[in-house]
Amino acid sequence: MEQESLNGTFDGRVMTEEQMETLRKQIAIYAVLCDQLVFLHNSLSSVPLLSSGMNSMGGGYFDPMVASSSSQGMSTRHRWTPTSMQLQILENIYKEGSGTPNPRRIKEITMELSEHGEITEKSVYNWFQNRRARSKRKQPQTTTITSGQADDAAVTTEERGSCGDSGGFESYEHILFPSPDLGIEHLLNRDKFID
Amino acid sequence: MEQESLNGTFDGRVMTEEQMETLRKQIAIYAVLCDQLVFLHNSLSSVPLLSSGMNSMGGGYFDPMVASSSSQGMSTRHRWTPTSMQLQILENIYKEGSGTPNPRRIKEITMELSEHGEITEKSVYNWFQNRRARSKRKQPQTTTITSGQADDAAVTTEERGSCGDSGGFESYEHILFPSPDLGIEHLLNRDKFID
DNA sequence: CAGCTATGAATGAATG
DNA sequence: CATTCATTCATAGCTG
Numbered sequence: 001m002e003q004e005s006l007n008g009t010f011d012g013r014v015m016t017e018e019q020m021e022t023l024r025k026q027i028a029i030y031a032v033l034c035d036q037l038v039f040l041h042n043s044l045s046s047v048p049l050l051s052s053g054m055n056s057m058g059g060g061y062f063d064p065m066v067a068s069s070s071s072q073g074m075s076t077r078h079r080w081t082p083t084s085m086q087l088q089i090l091e092n093i094y095k096e097g098s099g100t101p102n103p104r105r106i107k108e109i110t111m112e113l114s115e116h117g118e119i120t121e122k123s124v125y126n127w128f129q130n131r132r133a134r135s136k137r138k139q140p141q142t143t144t145i146t147s148g149q150a151d152d153a154a155v156t157t158e159e160r161g162s163c164g165d166s167g168g169f170e171s172y173e174h175i176l177f178p179s180p181d182l183g184i185e186h187l188l189n190r191d192k193f194i195d
Numbered sequence: 196m197e198q199e200s201l202n203g204t205f206d207g208r209v210m211t212e213e214q215m216e217t218l219r220k221q222i223a224i225y226a227v228l229c230d231q232l233v234f235l236h237n238s239l240s241s242v243p244l245l246s247s248g249m250n251s252m253g254g255g256y257f258d259p260m261v262a263s264s265s266s267q268g269m270s271t272r273h274r275w276t277p278t279s280m281q282l283q284i285l286e287n288i289y290k291e292g293s294g295t296p297n298p299r300r301i302k303e304i305t306m307e308l309s310e311h312g313e314i315t316e317k318s319v320y321n322w323f324q325n326r327r328a329r330s331k332r333k334q335p336q337t338t339t340i341t342s343g344q345a346d347d348a349a350v351t352t353e354e355r356g357s358c359g360d361s362g363g364f365e366s367y368e369h370i371l372f373p374s375p376d377l378g379i380e381h382l383l384n385r386d387k388f389i390d
Numbered sequence: 391c392a393g394c395t396a397t398g399a400a401t402g403a404a405t406g
Numbered sequence: 407c408a409t410t411c412a413t414t415c416a417t418a419g420c421t422g
Contacts, residue, residue, distance in 0.1 A: 078402085078412090082402095321398060
């Protein structure tokens with residue numbers, strides 16, 4: 001049901017199970033690692049999280065702060081670009097059903113994000129607005145879902161040409177690979193999560 | 196579609212570009228996170244242990260083309276390219292004062308265009324958006340062709356060239372999994388008592 | 391084969 | 407919220 005039209009080409013690529021497995025594993029490992037590291041950090045220190053210049057490598061896309069501040073009024077760059085960390089956090093929050101970003105919450109979030117880079121409440125607000133609006137395009141799929149492809153990775157075939165709403169066109173699949181329970185413990189094994 | 200013709204038996208699975216992108220992003224994010232956390236840790240602790248699991252700013256992300264790269268026509272990889280027919284139609288519609296591409300209309304157009312090639316609503320939408328934006332930017336030129344030679348549209352000619360990718364994550368040139376080599380475990384094993 | 395240009399796509403911000 | 411605008415990234419293709 002990819003495209004109802006006559007095109008037979010499916011916009012996808014082929015991966016071997018092996019590759020998929022590798023990917024999944026890596027993500028899982030990273031996820032756990034990050035988790036542990038954060039926890040660890042929080043445990044053994046009370047210093048504010050990094051906010052130095054080390055976030056230079058944090059940009060999902062390279063950090064465009066190289067802009068010349070030489071000219072006159074071009075002081076502040078337009079279009080805020082979230083750093084990886086900010087994005088991660090936002091994404092996380094977004095998932096938590098808190099689809100109702102009330103002003104109060106926004107402030108909190110902004111606070112937290114500011115630890116990882118420049119951010120304004122407005123931006124946070126915008127981000128949520130956009131996020132919602134754009135994912136609104138990925139709802140209709142209630143017909144054949146029942147078959148339950150509870151395989152391992154949820155490979156959902158996104159279709160954008162199907163009929164349906166008459167709203168936005170912004171669509172974006174948002175798959176999050178579930179961290180398989182590959183006992184990472186054996187890696188960081190150590191109940192040493194200080195507490 | 197790319198190369199199954201080469202290897203008759205290719206046990207793989209299909210992923211959409213979106214999914215691939217998400218994966219890539221996630222890995223990159225995790226890589227960065229881990230990296231930063233490790234760095235942070237190192238700067239907090241006195242012991243010069245561990246190096247981040249992956250080459251720090253080596254840049255994560257892996258190449259999109261995992262198994263293709265063949266000479267075949269991986270035509271539909273990204274970036275839809277309108278056929279002349281489609282273009283004609285689009286131009287036509289554009290001119291007809293339908294500068295207001297309302298969703299409803301878009302669907303119709305998509306339908307029609309699909310008769311002449313692969314197309315998605317999103318693409319149609321994008322096309323109109325770009326079209327307008329572009330023509331709008333060309334207008335303020337006020338027939339002032341006088342100004343020498345190299346001026347016309349070069350206003351925004353940034354270093355769009357192939358330079359400066361040093362440090363960006365989007366510069367996936369080669370397959371390159373950050374490959375968390377678990378150097379972290381050392382960290383977790385000892386920093387425990389640091390402080 | 392390299393660099394440039396045109397243009398498809400993604401997304402932050404603005405507007406109704 | 408629903409749409410639209412603007413800016414920027416990434417790439418297909420032309421050209422020297």
